[in-house]
Amino acid sequence: MNPIEILRVSWEAIGRNKIRSILTMLGIIIGVAAVIIMVAISAGTEATIQENITGLGSNLIFVSSNFSRSGPPGMMMAGSSGGLVFDDAAAIAEEVDGVSAVVVEQTSSQTVKAGKTSLEEISIQGTTSGFPAVRDMKMATGRYFNEKEVDQKTKVAVLGSTLAEELFGAANPIGQVISVGSIKLTVIGVLAEKGTVGEIDYDSRLYTPITVIFEKFIDSPFARIRGDSVRMIYVKVSDTEAIDHIILQIKLLLAKRHETTLNDLDVTITTQQDVITAQGSTTSAFRSLLGWVAGVSLLVGGIGIMNIMLVSVTERTREIGIRQAVGATPSDILLQFLTEALLLSVVGGILGMLVGFGGSWIFSQASAMRTVVSPASILLAFGSAAVVGVFFGFYPASKAAQLEPIEALRYE
Amino acid sequence: MERRAVIETRDLSKVYGAGDTRVAAVDGISIRIERGEFIAVMGPSGSGKSTLMYILGCLATPSSGKYFLDGEDASNMNRRELAFIRSRKIGFIFQSYNLLARTTALRNVTLPLLYNRSLRSEAKTSDTKARRLLELVGLGDRLHHEPHELSGGQQQRVAIARALINDPVMIIADEPTGNLDSHSGEEVMRILQDLHRKEVTIVMVTHNPRIASEATRSIHLSDGRIADIVQNGK
Numbered sequence: 120m121n122p123i124e125i126l127r128v129s130w131e132a133i134g135r136n137k138i139r140s141i142l143t144m145l146g147i148i149i150g151v152a153a154v155i156i157m158v159a160i161s162a163g164t165e166a167t168i169q170e171n172i173t174g175l176g177s178n179l180i181f182v183s184s185n186f187s188r189s190g191p192p193g194m195m196m197a198g199s200s201g202g203l204v205f206d207d208a209a210a211i212a213e214e215v216d217g218v219s220a221v222v223v224e225q226t227s228s229q230t231v232k233a234g235k236t237s238l239e240e241i242s243i244q245g246t247t248s249g250f251p252a253v254r255d256m257k258m259a260t261g262r263y264f265n266e267k268e269v270d271q272k273t274k275v276a277v278l279g280s281t282l283a284e285e286l287f288g289a290a291n292p293i294g295q296v297i298s299v300g301s302i303k304l305t306v307i308g309v310l311a312e313k314g315t316v317g318e319i320d321y322d323s324r325l326y327t328p329i330t331v332i333f334e335k336f337i338d339s340p341f342a343r344i345r346g347d348s349v350r351m352i353y354v355k356v357s358d359t360e361a362i363d364h365i366i367l368q369i370k371l372l373l374a375k376r377h378e379t380t381l382n383d384l385d386v387t388i389t390t391q392q393d394v395i396t397a398q399g400s401t402t403s404a405f406r407s408l409l410g411w412v413a414g415v416s417l418l419v420g421g422i423g424i425m426n427i428m429l430v431s432v433t434e435r436t437r438e439i440g441i442r443q444a445v446g447a448t449p450s451d452i453l454l455q456f457l458t459e460a461l462l463l464s465v466v467g468g469i470l471g472m473l474v475g476f477g478g479s480w481i482f483s484q485a486s487a488m489r490t491v492v493s494p495a496s497i498l499l500a501f502g503s504a505a506v507v508g509v510f511f512g513f514y515p516a517s518k519a520a521q522l523e524p525i526e527a528l529r530y531e
Numbered sequence: 532m533e534r535r536a537v538i539e540t541r542d543l544s545k546v547y548g549a550g551d552t553r554v555a556a557v558d559g560i561s562i563r564i565e566r567g568e569f570i571a572v573m574g575p576s577g578s579g580k581s582t583l584m585y586i587l588g589c590l591a592t593p594s595s596g597k598y599f600l601d602g603e604d605a606s607n608m609n610r611r612e613l614a615f616i617r618s619r620k621i622g623f624i625f626q627s628y629n630l631l632a633r634t635t636a637l638r639n640v641t642l643p644l645l646y647n648r649s650l651r652s653e654a655k656t657s658d659t660k661a662r663r664l665l666e667l668v669g670l671g672d673r674l675h676h677e678p679h680e681l682s683g684g685q686q687q688r689v690a691i692a693r694a695l696i697n698d699p700v701m702i703i704a705d706e707p708t709g710n711l712d713s714h715s716g717e718e719v720m721r722i723l724q725d726l727h728r729k730e731v732t733i734v735m736v737t738h739n740p741r742i743a744s745e746a747t748r749s750i751h752l753s754d755g756r757i758a759d760i761v762q763n764g765k
Contacts, residue, residue: 124645135633441629444590445693446618446646448611524590528629 129459132431133466143427144467146420147507150413151471151500152478157409158496159479161402163489168402170314178219178359179253180366181389182211182352182373202385205329205347207376208247211354215368220355222246222253225329225348227336229300233286241282242324243299245332251310253355256321259283261293261308269328276304281322283309299325302335362390417503420467421511428460428515432522439519440527453520460512461505468504472497536599537701537732538564538587543596544755545582556582557593558755566700567730569723571743574752581705583752584736588621588703589613601700618647622694626706628686630678630693637661637674640692647697657696664692668722684715691722695731702726704735708742720745 133140184202205223212221224246231241248266251258264275276297283292283306292306304327313321333347356365366388374381432439439452447455475497479490545557557579564570574580585591586598589605592613598606601620608616622643623629630639640661665674668688678686687707694702704723708716724745727733735746743749744763751759 121645437629438631441631442642442646443614444588444617444623444629445643446614446697448614448646450611451614451646525585528590528625 125455125458126462128455129462132435132459133462139427140463140466143423143463144420144470146416146423147464147467147504148420148471148474150416150420151468151504152474153409153416154413154500154503155472155475155492155496156478156482156490157413158406158499159475159490159492160482160488161406161409162491162493162496163483164405165399165402166491167489168399178356178362179391180354180356180362180369182207182354182369183387183389184348184350185385185387203349203352203373205333205349207373208349208352210372210376211352211369214372215354215365217356217358217361217365218354219357220249220253220353222249222353222355223329223349224250224351224353225332225337226350227300227332229336231282231286231297231299231325233292233295233297236286238282238285241299243332243336244324244326245329245336246326247329250326250353253353254321256313257311259309259311260291261306263308263326264328269330272330272334273328274302274304274331275307275327277308277310277326278306279310279320279322279324279326280312281320282325285323299327300336302331304331362392366390413500413503417507420464420504421507424460424463424508425511425515427463428456428512429518431459432456432515432519435519436522436527436530439522440524440530443522443524444528449520452522453516456516456519457509457512460516461508464504464508464512465501468501471500471504475500535566535602536563537566537568537601538562538734539597539599540587541597543583543586543593543598545579545586545591546594555755557586559596560752560755560757561596562750562757564701564732564734566732567727568748569727569733569746570735571746571749572734572736572752573738573740573743573749574758575738578752579755580736580752582755584703584705584734587701587734588623589617614646615648618643618697619649620700622697622699622702624687624690624694624702624704624707626709628678628683628690628710630686630689632679633677635675635677636665636670636681636689636692639678639689640664640696642693643697661692661696664695665689667695668692669718682715683711684718687711687715687719688722691719691726695726701732701734704733706737707735708737708739716742 182203208221208223212218224244226245227243228240229243230237230239247269248264250256251263259280261277263277264273268275276299278286278292286292286297287295292309295306296303297306310322310326315321329349337347354365354369356362369388370381370384373386374384377385379385442452476492479492482488483490539562541561543557543560544555547554547556560583572580572583582591586593587600589600589608590613592608593606596606597604600616603616605613605616631642637658641657644657662671662674665671668691670685670688670692673681673685678689681689707723708719711719720742723733723735733746735742737743747763749761749763750757751761
């Protein structure tokens with residue numbers, strides 16, 4: 120019997136019981152769709168993470184206070200200090216080898232007004248002059264504030280691209296005076312679009328010298344004693360190979376400055392590598408869970424196929440007898456029923472793929488999450504569906520092939 | 532004129548069970564059937580005529596003895612070889628027609644060609660052949676009817692066309708008129724007679740003496756043995 124004939128006969132047999140066939144395929148459809156959607160989601164997440172990481176700038180070490188910036192620094196237990204302060208950054212820049220740039224950051228949330236436009240709860244980010252270089256940010260127009268302006272607490276502002284548009288529309292914001300909280304700042308530049316990195320939308324922020332933040336927005340009662348507290352210090356290293364050594368030096372330095380031991384250090388130091396590893400391991404855990412879900416549904420689908428094929432063999436005993444009488448060999452019959460099982464699972468696989476595509480699309484529309492349908496997942500899902508078909512189809516098919524023609528012909 | 536034997540059996544036996552329950556359904560049958568003969572196998576139920584038919588039709592193998600079909604020893608064939616020989620040399624007509632449901636007359640007739648390795652031909656030529664055979668049995672206008680749209684007599688005639696599609700050396704008919712009214716039965720017998728005139732070898736199992744009388748020879752079985760052979764004057 121030639122393959123085309125086998126396919127035709129199998130297709131007709133499946134078509135005869137449409138509802139039953141579709142219900143049988145359901146397990147496979149769900150399994151395959153699950154594989155594709157889940158892989159699409161995790162691949163999408165991974166792609167987003169990857170972009171974020173690239174967006175963070177390279178060769179960075181993040182030094183952050185263990186206390187939230189709104190918490191009262193200096194109110195902690197004796198012996199432990201109040202977290203990072205502005206002078207720590209200068210100390211790191213001076214005393215640690217292999218550091219190419221150090222930038223500090225402190226944030227505040229204020230209402231920003233320009234003319235009649237008023238925007239509430241805008242993140243005001245106080246930084247030092249090296250910020251654009253360290254974070255790979257470019258200027259769209261104007262310039263960033265310089266070291267001198269930071270030292271002199273000059274009241275200038277650099278706008279994120281979204282914020283600039285919201286405040287001024289198409290008009291040129293350079294030279295305009297805006298009010299931020301209780302003070303007035305002169306706009307000297309607009310940053311080029313950066314996008315959302317991590318969870319921070321850099322384009323909707325306002326950047327000002329960190330000294331302005333200290334003086335006007337952060338209530339820091341112990342500043343006179345300890346220095347102004349900062350949320351984060353970015354350290355850019357010149358040589359990635361030396362990063363572990365540099366981290367150790369920073370830790371030792373900060374432990375000394377904060378009068379504590381390495382174990383009780385009140386700062387957290389992370390690198391981009393840590394971020395990548397952490398997010399990578401989350402995704403891979405997610406993936407293996409999804410793998411199990413998909414595996415189980417394919418298994419259940421396979422059992423469904425075996426079940427329905429056994430029913431089909433019994434129902435069609437007479438037909439098998441007739442085919443045998445007119446010359447079908449046991450292997451003809453085996454191949455016939457195996458093809459039917461395979462066809463059920465493969466058609467189920469195709470439908471599952473369509474459901475998977477649709478599901479991924481709907482998911483990406485309905486939520487902010489991105490989905491990436493990967494060819495590998497399609498191949499994997501489809502391949503496992505076919506394997507399931509052959510594996511679970513074999514027993515019913517061999518049962519059919521072993522029927523005695525005489526018994527089969529007598530079967531009512 | 533010496534004719535070539537289509538069927539030759541030597542001391543053919545088929546035994547079921549063992550020990551006390553041992554039953555010889557066929558018990559030492561030796562017959563020789565020549566090309567072009569029209570044989571009726573008769574006997575009461577339990578006489579072994581069905582078992583003999585299954586062995587002659589290569590649906591089963593004998594427990595002992597020899598069976599030569601068209602010169603080929605079919606006594607010890609495995610299931611695959613039996614399927615091959617059925618495909619090449621035998622056409623079946625059953626009492627209950629045994630057509631594939633929800634399959635047109637034309638497709639039922641071409642069914643054996645799907646499994647025939649030597650006659651495997653283009654769909655077009657096999658369709659032409661099936662059409663011709665359906666016309667031969669008077670169903671030229673029923674090619675695309677499915678069994679449930681056909682009368683019993685028409686279904687049996689489709690089955691006859693199916694039995695002929697692979698140019699068999701022998702047709703085995705198991706009570707071909709058993710389920711039919713007398714008119715349809717006569718029609719089927721007329722077709723068998725036509726085939727007989729065209730030198731097709733026919734072995735027909737029946738318990739109806741009137742039907743059996745249309746054959747050239749009647750073999751009467753009793754308890755698995757040949758009780759009598761009657762030459763019907765041809």
